[in-house]
Amino acid sequence: METKYLRLPRLRRVYVWELPVRFYHWLNAAVIIALIATGFYINNPFALMSQKEATQVFTMGWVRYVHFAAAYLFFFNFLFRIYWGFVGNKYANWKQFIPTSKRFFKEMWTVFKIDILMLKKDGKEQHHLSIGHNAMAGFIYFLTFIAFAVQCFTGFGLYADMGGWWLPKLFAWVPSVFGGDMLTRQIHHWTMWFFILFAVIHVYLVFYHDYVEGRGEISSMGGGWKFIEEDVFEEKKHHTPNPRKKH
Amino acid sequence: MDNEMLEVKQPTYYEEVIRKGYNRRDFMKFASMMAAFIGLEKSSIGQVAKAMETKSRIPIIWLHFQECTCCSESFIRSSHPMVADILLDMVSLDYTETLMAASGFQAEQSLKNTMTKYKGEYILCVEGSVPLAADGVYCMIGGKTSISILEEAAAGAKAIIAWGSCASNGCVQSAKPNPTQATPIHKIITGKPIIKVPGCPPIGEVMAGVIVHLLTFGTIPELDRVGRPKAFYSKRVHDSCYRRPYFDAGLFVETFDDENAKKGYCLYKVGCKGPSTYNACGVMKWNGGTSYPIQSGHGCIGCSEENYWDNGRIYERGSSFAGFGIEADADTIGKVALGVTGVAVAGHAIATNIGKKNSIHNLETEGKISEHELPS
Numbered sequence: 033m034e035t036k037y038l039r040l041p042r043l044r045r046v047y048v049w050e051l052p053v054r055f056y057h058w059l060n061a062a063v064i065i066a067l068i069a070t071g072f073y074i075n076n077p078f079a080l081m082s083q084k085e086a087t088q089v090f091t092m093g094w095v096r097y098v099h100f101a102a103a104y105l106f107f108f109n110f111l112f113r114i115y116w117g118f119v120g121n122k123y124a125n126w127k128q129f130i131p132t133s134k135r136f137f138k139e140m141w142t143v144f145k146i147d148i149l150m151l152k153k154d155g156k157e158q159h160h161l162s163i164g165h166n167a168m169a170g171f172i173y174f175l176t177f178i179a180f181a182v183q184c185f186t187g188f189g190l191y192a193d194m195g196g197w198w199l200p201k202l203f204a205w206v207p208s209v210f211g212g213d214m215l216t217r218q219i220h221h222w223t224m225w226f227f228i229l230f231a232v233i234h235v236y237l238v239f240y241h242d243y244v245e246g247r248g249e250i251s252s253m254g255g256g257w258k259f260i261e262e263d264v265f266e267e268k269k270h271h272t273p274n275p276r277k278k279h
Numbered sequence: 280m281d282n283e284m285l286e287v288k289q290p291t292y293y294e295e296v297i298r299k300g301y302n303r304r305d306f307m308k309f310a311s312m313m314a315a316f317i318g319l320e321k322s323s324i325g326q327v328a329k330a331m332e333t334k335s336r337i338p339i340i341w342l343h344f345q346e347c348t349c350c351s352e353s354f355i356r357s358s359h360p361m362v363a364d365i366l367l368d369m370v371s372l373d374y375t376e377t378l379m380a381a382s383g384f385q386a387e388q389s390l391k392n393t394m395t396k397y398k399g400e401y402i403l404c405v406e407g408s409v410p411l412a413a414d415g416v417y418c419m420i421g422g423k424t425s426i427s428i429l430e431e432a433a434a435g436a437k438a439i440i441a442w443g444s445c446a447s448n449g450c451v452q453s454a455k456p457n458p459t460q461a462t463p464i465h466k467i468i469t470g471k472p473i474i475k476v477p478g479c480p481p482i483g484e485v486m487a488g489v490i491v492h493l494l495t496f497g498t499i500p501e502l503d504r505v506g507r508p509k510a511f512y513s514k515r516v517h518d519s520c521y522r523r524p525y526f527d528a529g530l531f532v533e534t535f536d537d538e539n540a541k542k543g544y545c546l547y548k549v550g551c552k553g554p555s556t557y558n559a560c561g562v563m564k565w566n567g568g569t570s571y572p573i574q575s576g577h578g579c580i581g582c583s584e585e586n587y588w589d590n591g592r593i594y595e596r597g598s599s600f601a602g603f604g605i606e607a608d609a610d611t612i613g614k615v616a617l618g619v620t621g622v623a624v625a626g627h628a629i630a631t632n633i634g635k636k637n638s639i640h641n642l643e644t645e646g647k648i649s650e651h652e653l654p655s
Contacts, residue, residue: 080531093528093529148627193518212590213556218590221609225613229616244635246642
């Protein structure tokens with residue numbers, strides 16, 4: 033074995049994703065898959081060959097039921113995550129997602145150069161490593177939160193007239209902003225594609241980080257911890273992308 | 280002389296109906312029908328009848344701008360003949376280009392007289408949109424632009440009724456690229472109550488219902504967020520569709536000539552816009568309750584919805600995506616984007632194995648050293 037330039041780092045186990053964050057993540061993943069699948073069906077149902085009378089079949093009805101039920105879960109899960117952005121640990125904090133400092137943008141640029149364009153040479157990479165989300169990832173998640181909001185507003189806006197509960201009725205004004213259900217429905221449909229593209233890139237990048245950094249990126253959303261090199265750990269003690277006043 | 284004529288007391292609707300040869304029973308039937316249309320309880324039928332017996336006709340100015348007159352056509356084809364006889368003959372003859380007897384200067388004089396005599400009392404009905412491009416020269420009547428006629432007539436109106444999709448939201452002439460800058464009424468006139476009665480055309484009974492409501496209560500009907508009377512526009516065509524069970528079952532017409540079409544399955548997949556269209560077609564139907572588009576086997580085209588011409592193709596649910604050519608719908612763009620993303624991800628994965636060869640190698644070596652240090 034060639035050990036000439038190899039330095040075996042000590043790894044520190046850091047509890048990054050708390051249980052509520054992990055729970056949120058997987059519930060979100062499940063309902064988004066359900067919403068996309070049912071959404072595609074609702075938009076363009078496949079031809080159903082049935083000799084039964086309509087009274088005995090309820091396919092579209094069930095699919096829509098699943099869509100609406102999943103939508104409620106998605107909505108409350110989203111609200112919970114916003115709440116957790118204020119009370120959770122530093123890696124769940126809203127400042128991880130919304131740029132509030134110059135350093136945030138600087139780190140985004142560094143991540144872009146190293147991880148996307150792969151501009152920097154080997155060996156000089158480690159100083160950009162972050163422990164929770166890197167700045168670029170955080171910002172992309174911020175965009176997903178905006179997409180979540182768009183889906184909640186347009187979705188409940190379209191649903192408002194069918195629902196009897198006051199909650200969806202709060203969104204009844206949304207379609208009139210877009211001149212009616214037609215455009216609202218299309219915005220709802222277009223935004224769905226953002227989720228699909230996001231999911232592809234998200235899953236890829238999780239594998240990528242796990243592969244090139246070896247710190248347990250994939251399993252972190254299972255157990256909640258990542259393994260951080262001691263020197264990175266020491267360095268991060270002194271600066272974070274969005275420094276908080278306390279600590 | 281004109282002024283003397285106008286001083287004569289206007290007959291009530293009831294007097295006029297009796298004069299036309301209807302009997303009391305016909306009149307009460309009409310009052311009941313109208314009460315039902317505008318969503319009143321049975322006990323309110325008397326209120327409608329009383330209003331028609333005692334109140335003199337509402338002065339109405341009915342203007343026509345960029346339109347096809349299908350609203351007027353629909354109105355005079357209301358299922359009950361009394362609608363045309365009393366509401367139209369009586370109500371609108373103050374000024375309406377299509378149906379008034381006067382023409383030329385006489386007609387313009389009649390318009391002026393109504394505007395001065397009933398200032399603050401008359402209802403202004405507008406059929407058609409108003410072109411604003413090139414100072415409004417695309418629609419001129421009697422040497423005046425439609426925009427100036429509208430502004431003048433709106434100034435003294437008690438309320439404005441925007442008949443049809445043209446006046447309510449611009450309809451086809453405001454579709455892209457909208458060369459004449461056709462503009463609906465509510466974007467021009469502010470500070471007046473505006474009742475939108477969209478549809479291309481609106482249902483005749485709906486139009487009559489709006490006028491009867493104005494007459495009975497002297498107030499404008501309850502409007503929704505967009506300004507449409509709730510009594511007629513609070514439900515989607517989809518929600519009152521008799522083919523709805525087929526929708527819920529997932530049984531759809533695939534093409535217009537297939538077996539499913541014969542069976543009367545849901546028209547959703549051949550582009551029915553019922554689920555996004557707020558109108559009373561499924562309940563009131565057309566031509567005296569004979570039928571309506573879905574009943575005749577054709578999907579709803581969403582004619583009472585804003586911008587329906589630009590919001591999707593008639594025979595498909597999806598819509599074209601602005602800026603990507605007429606054939607590219609959202610899903611095509613999405614699939615292309617997905618393909619591009621997949622290729623980019625694969626490219627990045629390959630580039631990672633080349634560009635980060637050393638650090639990946641180091642990680643592997645590190646792991647293998649640890650593995651070797653452990654006894655087997």
